[in-house]
Amino acid sequence: MSKKESFVQGVRDGVPIGLGYFAVSFSLGILAKNIGLTPLQAAVMSLLNNASAGEYMGLTMIAAGASYWEMAFATLVTNARYLLMSCAMSQRMDPAMGLRHRFFMAFDITDELFGITIARPGYLDPWYMYGAMVPSIPGWMIGTALGTLAGSLLPLRVVSAFSVALYGMFIAIFIPPARKDKVIAALVALAFLTSWAFSWLPVVSDLSDGTRTIILTVLLAGGAAALFPRREEEEQQG
Amino acid sequence: MKIYLYILVMAGVSYLIRALPVTVFRKPIKSRFIRSFLYYVPYATLAVMTFPAILEATQSRISGGVALVVGLLAAWFGADLFKTAVTCCAVVFLLELFL
Numbered sequence: 340m341s342k343k344e345s346f347v348q349g350v351r352d353g354v355p356i357g358l359g360y361f362a363v364s365f366s367l368g369i370l371a372k373n374i375g376l377t378p379l380q381a382a383v384m385s386l387l388n389n390a391s392a393g394e395y396m397g398l399t400m401i402a403a404g405a406s407y408w409e410m411a412f413a414t415l416v417t418n419a420r421y422l423l424m425s426c427a428m429s430q431r432m433d434p435a436m437g438l439r440h441r442f443f444m445a446f447d448i449t450d451e452l453f454g455i456t457i458a459r460p461g462y463l464d465p466w467y468m469y470g471a472m473v474p475s476i477p478g479w480m481i482g483t484a485l486g487t488l489a490g491s492l493l494p495l496r497v498v499s500a501f502s503v504a505l506y507g508m509f510i511a512i513f514i515p516p517a518r519k520d521k522v523i524a525a526l527v528a529l530a531f532l533t534s535w536a537f538s539w540l541p542v543v544s545d546l547s548d549g550t551r552t553i554i555l556t557v558l559l560a561g562g563a564a565a566l567f568p569r570r571e572e573e574e575q576q577g
Numbered sequence: 578m579k580i581y582l583y584i585l586v587m588a589g590v591s592y593l594i595r596a597l598p599v600t601v602f603r604k605p606i607k608s609r610f611i612r613s614f615l616y617y618v619p620y621a622t623l624a625v626m627t628f629p630a631i632l633e634a635t636q637s638r639i640s641g642g643v644a645l646v647v648g649l650l651a652a653w654f655g656a657d658l659f660k661t662a663v664t665c666c667a668v669v670f671l672l673e674l675f676l
Contacts, residue, residue: 358659359658359659359662362659362662362663363658363659363662375580376580380581380584383581383584384584384587384588387584387585387587387588387591388584388587388591389591390591392619392622392626393587393591394587395626396626397583397584397587400583401580401583407582407583407586410583410586410587411586411589411590414586414587414590414591414594415590415594416622417622418590418591418594419594419615419618419619419622420615420618420619421591421594421595422594422595422597422598422615423612423616423618424595425595425596425597425598425599426598426602426615428598428599429598429599429602432599438600441596441599441600442596442600444599445592445595445599445600446592446595446596450658496636496670496673496674497670499635499636499640499669499670499673500635500666500667500669500673501666502634502669503631503634503641503644503648503662503665503666503668503669504662504663504665504666505662506630506631506634506644506645506665507648507661507662507663507664507665507666508658508662509623509624509627510627510649510651510652510661510665511648511651511652511656511657511660511661512619512620512623512658513619513620513623513624513627514649514652514653515652516620517620518653522617523617523620526617526620526621526624527620527624530620530621530624530625530628531628534625534628534629535629538629548630551625552622552625552626555621555625556618556621556622556625559621559625560614560617560620560621560622561614563613563614563621564610564611564613564614564616564617565610568609568610569609569616
């Protein structure tokens with residue numbers, strides 16, 4: 340396949356992703372607005388981050404007046420899955436592929452673009468991934484900016500409805516693997532339970548949302564990794 | 578200005594996380610514990626962030642709760658990212674017509 344054909348195919352596959360991003364990032368924009376970001380700030384945030392959970396976490400850290408170190412650590416923990424995806428992608432790249440492609444591809448490693456790029460056989464095709472970025476990046480950025488702008492114009496009921504889009508997306512990420520893997524199902528159930536408990540227990544409920552999320556993530560994922568380490572062949576499927 | 582600094586910190590960390598492995602670690606990570614930990618992290622984080630926060634995101638806790646249950650069911654029965662998100666929104670919108 341030529342560079343151009345790969346690119347065109349990528350654009351085509353990226354359109355539904357971009358539309359989905361537009362709808363979901365709208366609710367991120369509403370949250371950004373509530374925290375006091377301008378539409379431009381929200382757009383810059385989404386252009387540079389391309390991360391739903393990571394941006395959501397970042398906004399809660401801004402709202403909490405966290406330090407820059409806390410922000411860096413929270414971003415690291417929330418986006419840690421991209422580290423894993425990037426590791427997986429590194430194993431599928433042509434060893435001869437130069438650094439420039441690697442730097443550009445890394446910019447938009449998201450759940451969805453990682454998924455469609457790595458699903459193709461053979462070495463990863465940078466031009467296919469660039470094509471998929473064409474609808475995805477603006478969809479995510481414009482959706483966030485419009486959410487920030489229009490969030491205040493829309494009736495409260497509509498804003499309320501949009502606000503759950505992000506949670507819906509989170510649910511759609513953790514439920515399919517939980518259905519196949521009992522450990523993940525138990526992990527999710529335990530996460531709900533401990534997160535709820537942390538919201539009212541003395542001492543911990545005084546911590547910020549972001550800090551509580553980091554503590555629980557490290558404890559839960561660390562516990563799962565210690566008790567149920569994954570075998571290589573499982574990782575191939577996962 | 579402070580917000581732009583926050584955004585830059587976020588963006589810098591996000592980019593490093595994505596760029597370091599593909600540019601530096603060209604061999605697989607050996608530690609089974611770290612591999613497993615990284616594998617479980619997204620599910621733990623996303624689940625922790627979803628509940629109980631979804632109850633506070635809506636006008637009424639009831640609509641948030643119902644959206645959670647319907648979203649869980651929709652995703653369980655195979656709805657993708659976009660469909661699950663839209664379903665949750667629709668549930669809240671419809672319920673809050675009455676609540």
